[in-house]
Amino acid sequence: MARITLHDVAMEAGVSDSTVSRALRGLDKVDEGTREKVKDVAKKLRFSFSRNASSLASGKTMRVALLFSDALNTWFDSSVLQGAYEVLSPAGYDIIPSTVSTHQQLDSFLDRLPFDGNVDGVIVSSINLDEKQTGILKKLTIPVVGLDSRTIDGFDASVLLDDDKAMDDAVGLLKNLGHSRIAFVGWPVPGDFRFSTMLRAEAFVRAAKRLGFDDKLVGHVELGKMSDYRTLDDALSVAAAQLLASVPRPTAVCVEADAFAVPLMAELKRFGVRIPEDMSVIGFDDTDVAAAVNMTTVHQNPLGMSRLAARKILTLMQDETPDDPHSVLKPMLMLRQTTGPARE
Amino acid sequence: MARITLHDVAMEAGVSDSTVSRALRGLDKVDEGTREKVKDVAKKLRFSFSRNASSLASGKTMRVALLFSDALNTWFDSSVLQGAYEVLSPAGYDIIPSTVSTHQQLDSFLDRLPFDGNVDGVIVSSINLDEKQTGILKKLTIPVVGLDSRTIDGFDASVLLDDDKAMDDAVGLLKNLGHSRIAFVGWPVPGDFRFSTMLRAEAFVRAAKRLGFDDKLVGHVELGKMSDYRTLDDALSVAAAQLLASVPRPTAVCVEADAFAVPLMAELKRFGVRIPEDMSVIGFDDTDVAAAVNMTTVHQNPLGMSRLAARKILTLMQDETPDDPHSVLKPMLMLRQTTGPARE
DNA sequence: TTGTACGCGTTATCAT
DNA sequence: ATGATAACGCGTACAA
Numbered sequence: 246m247a248r249i250t251l252h253d254v255a256m257e258a259g260v261s262d263s264t265v266s267r268a269l270r271g272l273d274k275v276d277e278g279t280r281e282k283v284k285d286v287a288k289k290l291r292f293s294f295s296r297n298a299s300s301l302a303s304g305k306t307m308r309v310a311l312l313f314s315d316a317l318n319t320w321f322d323s324s325v326l327q328g329a330y331e332v333l334s335p336a337g338y339d340i341i342p343s344t345v346s347t348h349q350q351l352d353s354f355l356d357r358l359p360f361d362g363n364v365d366g367v368i369v370s371s372i373n374l375d376e377k378q379t380g381i382l383k384k385l386t387i388p389v390v391g392l393d394s395r396t397i398d399g400f401d402a403s404v405l406l407d408d409d410k411a412m413d414d415a416v417g418l419l420k421n422l423g424h425s426r427i428a429f430v431g432w433p434v435p436g437d438f439r440f441s442t443m444l445r446a447e448a449f450v451r452a453a454k455r456l457g458f459d460d461k462l463v464g465h466v467e468l469g470k471m472s473d474y475r476t477l478d479d480a481l482s483v484a485a486a487q488l489l490a491s492v493p494r495p496t497a498v499c500v501e502a503d504a505f506a507v508p509l510m511a512e513l514k515r516f517g518v519r520i521p522e523d524m525s526v527i528g529f530d531d532t533d534v535a536a537a538v539n540m541t542t543v544h545q546n547p548l549g550m551s552r553l554a555a556r557k558i559l560t561l562m563q564d565e566t567p568d569d570p571h572s573v574l575k576p577m578l579m580l581r582q583t584t585g586p587a588r589e
Numbered sequence: 590m591a592r593i594t595l596h597d598v599a600m601e602a603g604v605s606d607s608t609v610s611r612a613l614r615g616l617d618k619v620d621e622g623t624r625e626k627v628k629d630v631a632k633k634l635r636f637s638f639s640r641n642a643s644s645l646a647s648g649k650t651m652r653v654a655l656l657f658s659d660a661l662n663t664w665f666d667s668s669v670l671q672g673a674y675e676v677l678s679p680a681g682y683d684i685i686p687s688t689v690s691t692h693q694q695l696d697s698f699l700d701r702l703p704f705d706g707n708v709d710g711v712i713v714s715s716i717n718l719d720e721k722q723t724g725i726l727k728k729l730t731i732p733v734v735g736l737d738s739r740t741i742d743g744f745d746a747s748v749l750l751d752d753d754k755a756m757d758d759a760v761g762l763l764k765n766l767g768h769s770r771i772a773f774v775g776w777p778v779p780g781d782f783r784f785s786t787m788l789r790a791e792a793f794v795r796a797a798k799r800l801g802f803d804d805k806l807v808g809h810v811e812l813g814k815m816s817d818y819r820t821l822d823d824a825l826s827v828a829a830a831q832l833l834a835s836v837p838r839p840t841a842v843c844v845e846a847d848a849f850a851v852p853l854m855a856e857l858k859r860f861g862v863r864i865p866e867d868m869s870v871i872g873f874d875d876t877d878v879a880a881a882v883n884m885t886t887v888h889q890n891p892l893g894m895s896r897l898a899a900r901k902i903l904t905l906m907q908d909e910t911p912d913d914p915h916s917v918l919k920p921m922l923m924l925r926q927t928t929g930p931a932r933e
Numbered sequence: 934t935t936g937t938a939c940g941c942g943t944t945a946t947c948a949t
Numbered sequence: 950a951t952g953a954t955a956a957c958g959c960g961t962a963c964a965a
Contacts, residue, residue, distance in 0.1 A: 248706045248730075250958055261936045266960065274934060288700075295706045297644040298958030301941045306641065316671050318892065323667030327660050330686065341683050342674065356632075362592045362639045362942090386592075507881050537851050537878045548662065594942055605952045610944065618950060642942030645957045706958090 249292045258286040269294075296339075307337055309366040309558060312354070313344045314438045320504065320532045321547045325370050325392060328551030336559055338365070345372070346436030355381045366558045368392055368551070372438065374399055388561035392554045393547075395444060402557040402570040404550045408445055411543045411576040412452035412499070415527045418541075418578060419497045420456050423587040424525065427453065428464030428488065428495040432505035433471040433480045445529065449499055464495055477508070485512045488524075496587045497525035503535040503542055510538070510583065521585030531579050539582040550574060593636045602630040613638075640683075651681055653710040653902060656698070657688045658782050664848065664876045665891045669714050669736060672895030680903055682709070689716075690780030699725045710902045712736055712895070716782065718743055732905035736898045737891075739788060746901040746914040748894045752789055755887045755920040756796035756843070759871045762885075762922060763841045764800050767931040768869065771797065772808030772832065772839040776849035777815040777824045789873065793843055808839055821852070829856045832868075840931045841869035847879040847886055854882070854927065865929030875923050883926040894918060 255265045260279060267275045268283040269292075286292075300306040311329060313322045329340055341364065345351040355378055360367050367385075370392040374382065379399025382389050391400035419427055429449040446465055453463045466487045474480040484505075488498065500506035506528035510520055518524050528535050528542035535542045557567045599609045604623060611619045612627040613636075630636075644650040655673060657666045673684055685708065689695045699722055704711050711729070714736040718726065723743025726733050735744035763771055773793040790809055797807045810831045818824040828849075832842065844850035850872035854864055862868050872879050872886035879886045901911045 248958090252958075262959075263937080263961080264935060267935090270960090276934060279934085291700065293705070293707070295645070295958055297641045297650065297707070298941090299960075300641040301639070301645055301943090302958075302960040304941080304960095317674055318664075318667040318671035320662075323662040323670070326667070326670070326686070327662035330661055330688065334687065339685050339687075341685060342670070343678065343683075344674065356635070361637070363637075363641070504877070507877075511881075533848070533851075534878050534881045537855075537882050592942090596942075606943080607945085607953080608951060611951090614944095620950060623950085639942050642957090643944070645959090646942080646944035648944090648957080 248295070249290050251292070251294070254283065254287050254290055254292050257290060258283050306363060306365050308339045308341055308364045309333060309368065309555075309562075310360055310364040311340055311342045312367060312369045312372065313342065314346065314351075314370070314372045315344065315435050317342055317344065320530065321393070322370065324547035325368075325551040325554075328548040329368060329555040332552050332555040332559065338559075346438075348437060351378065360387060361385055366390070366562050368554055368558060369394065369400070370551075373444075388558055390554050390558045390561070392551060397571045400571075401561055402554070402567050404554045404557070404572045404574065406545055406550070407573050407575055408448040409451060411529070411545075411578075412445070412448040413455070414576070414578040415499050415543055416449065416452040416456055416458070418527070418580070418584060419499075419525060420458070422497070422525065422584065424495075424497040425459065425587070426462045426464075426493050426495045427458065427497045427499070428466060428491065430466040430484055430488070430498050430500045430505070430509065431468050432484075432501040433468040433474060433477075435471050437470055437472075445501055462493070462495075464491055466498075481505075481508055481512045484509055485516065488513070489516060489518070495524070497527070497584070499527045499529070501529055503528040503530040503532045503540065506540060506542070507534050507538055510540070520583050522588060525584040525587075527578075527584060535579075535581075541581045541584040542579050544577040544579050546574075592639070593634050595636070595638070598627065598631050598634055598636050601634060602627050650707060650709050652683045652685055652708045653677055653712065653899075653906075654704055654708040655684055655686045656711060656713045656716065657686065658690065658695075658714070658716045659688065659779050661686055661688065664874060665737070666714065668891035669712075669895040669898075672892040673712060673899040676896050676899040676903065682903075690782075692781060695722065704731060705729055710734070710906050712898055712902060713738065713744070714895075732902055734898050734902045734905070736895060741915045744915075745905055746898070746911050748898045748901070748916045748918065750889055750894070751917050751919055752792040753795060755873070755889075755922075756789070756792040757799070758920070758922040759843050759887055760793065760796040760800055760802070762871070762924070762928060763843075763869060764802070766841070766869065766928065768839075768841040769802065769931070770806045770808075770837050770839045771802065771841045771843070772810060772835065774810040774828055774832070774842050774844045774849070774853065775812050776828075776845040777812040777818060777821075779815050781814055781816075789845055806837070806839075808835055810842075825849075825852055825856045828853055829860065832857070833860060833862070839868070841871070841928070843871045843873070845873055847872040847874040847876045847884065850884060850886070851878050851882055854884070864927050866932060869928040869931075871922075871928060879923075879925075885925045885928040886923050888921040888923050890918075 251265050252262055255262045265283050268280040315322055333340055345354050366387050367389045373395040382399040388401045391403035397403045429446050468480055510526055528540050531542045531544035560567050595609050596606055599606045609627050612624040659666055677684055689698050710731050711733045717739040726743040732745045735747035737749055741747045773790050812824055854870055864870055872884050875886045875888035904911050
């Protein structure tokens with residue numbers, strides 16, 4: 246079966262190519278009678294536009310790229326995909342996901358600028374760019390919106406979470422529960438992008454300072470890259486060891502992500518640490534797992550965030566400016582069973 | 590910044606368009622000297638191919654579509670996305686996800702055949718087609734591979750799970766633990782695709798029959814569509830009620846999916862049902878949540894399945910035939926803490 | 934309202 | 950080994 250082209254439809258309907266084009270795209274200046282006829286023929290022939298040809302002729306690709314720094318089957322990234330799909334697909338856009346896991350990959354990605362001319366817009370998720378990289382972005386002719394990025398520099402619009410607010414809530418809860426020795430536990434980052442874990446750690450430290458914690462009693466367990474470990478279990482052992490070896494031992498910890506916090510709790514329990522009696526634990530994300538094990542955690546809503554980002558890029562792609570280009574969303578602390586009063 | 594075309598590179602390098610095309614694509618019959626020069630110029634000018642134009646001229650789009658019946662941020666679907674991306678992306682292909690949630694959507698999707706000419710291949714995930722639909726697929730000129738589908742009809746290749754083996758294991762375990770009153774609990778399906786839950790239910794019944802269970806003691810809690818309920822909690826209440834109202838009450842259940850089994854267990858516990866003392870529970874999927882709550886479940890590996898499917902479509906797209914077009918994978922029963930001996 | 938003709942950026946065929 | 954030239958399928962001024 247050879248491909249059915251617009252021309253085939255035109256022949257069959259006895260009109261010109263341009264008429265078919267206009268009729269099928271719903272443009273005015275076409276007789277309703279002929280439009281119906283054309284539509285019928287098109288349906289009969291199972292005609293569908295070649296997006297390639299359309300793009301080439303019109304300059305619009307009807308595609309937007311999604312760039313991630315982690316796997317697509319990650320809680321955050323998959324939600325972003327779904328959210329973007331929900332708003333972009335009805336508008337006629339395809340979404341094209343890609344991932345980069347190292348700065349080198351990111352550089353070569355930006356270097357080749359595979360976006361320009363191939364997509365109408367880009368959503369960059371959970372990636373923080375340095376100056377040189379944002380410089381490249383700025384040269385792009387298509388809109389770029391940042392999602393969960395550190396800065397808004399280089400982005401035409403952005404959606405990010407108020408990390409400071411999140412940590413203020415978390416650390417505030419711990420303070421009110423009487424804790425004085427607290428720590429932040431990062432998680433081994435995928436690829437070699439260090440920023441996001443550093444960001445939350447820094448926000449944690451700032452919050453602790455703001456709330457009057459003694460510097461010397463505020464810890465930070467840093468785990469480096471996932472590739473430094475054979476398995477996640479190894480990383481868990483290291484994290485647990487660091488925690489249990491701290492003198493004085495923290496009575497409460499905030500963990501970078503639920504996905505790490507949950508198995509870490511299991512590991513700690515293996516060593517006789519009761520939660521929350523001996524140690525309070527606060528996660529980050531509020532994934533299904535957190536709810537399943539009743540963990541106190543900071544809720545964020547990647548689905549909503551990406552819908553918002555998608556709406557922004559949609560308006561940007563039609564050459565308009567979003568009323569509020571750069572949004573900062575408030576996280577919510579979910580109080581559950583893994584936090585309790587500090588023990589004496 | 591106007592787009593930089595192959596022609597620009599040709600001008601700058603002082604050669605013809607065709608030479609640039611050949612040089613950059615690594616074809617032979619081009620002097621290594623000029624190739625280097627062209628490459629340098631291309632890099633300097635930040636040239637990248639317009640996929641649209643390439644596709645139009647060559648007929649290859651370098652894109653494959655992924656069709657799902659559920660949300661993209663679902664455990665299964667997001668894993669499929671990632672797996673497909675891992676093998677397709679290095680081969681130079683973009684992936685384009687879409688979802689259909691009703692038969693009507695599916696029909697209109699297939700009716701318009703937005704695939705032909707726009708992508709080089711399609712992976713259809715967790716969707717079972719009727720005869721008319723497979724008929725349409727067969728007319729496609731591009732390869733179509735099925736993933737987690739019921740039949741292999743209409744697909745050039747497929748990857749699916751051995752549901753019967755899974756249920757044999759699960760039901761066998763329950764039998765050996767002394768259970769005689771058992772039930773299958775479906776979950777409210779997203780959209781209106783009913784098949785998959787029916788499939789597992791039927792496999793469950795077959796397994797029970799094969800293993801000598803008394804027909805009258807084998808139950809089936811069916812929940813219909815998600816849209817029949819206001820919230821998931823409502824569906825959970827209904828499921829729990831059905832279970833607790835059954836006379837005789839089953840002492841063990843197999844649940845369609847972990848994502849439903851976990852909150853269902855919580856609901857049952859609220860009503861004083863101890864697990865596994867009063868009731869054994871076996872899930873399906875082996876998601877993170879299942880591991881987190883130590884639930885016995887049937888493990889499946891969508892990541893691996895989709896990698897396999899992607900490899901098949903890759904060989905199909907280069908007009909070769911996979912050695913084993915239709916694979917049936919074995920699930921694994923993960924024995925954990927939610928199953929125990931039948932109580933007297 | 935409809936048709937004609939050209940261009941979009943690349944690949945492929947045919948010369949040279 | 951390299952260069953012209955004709956497609957590829959559609960959009961869009963412009964003409965009718």
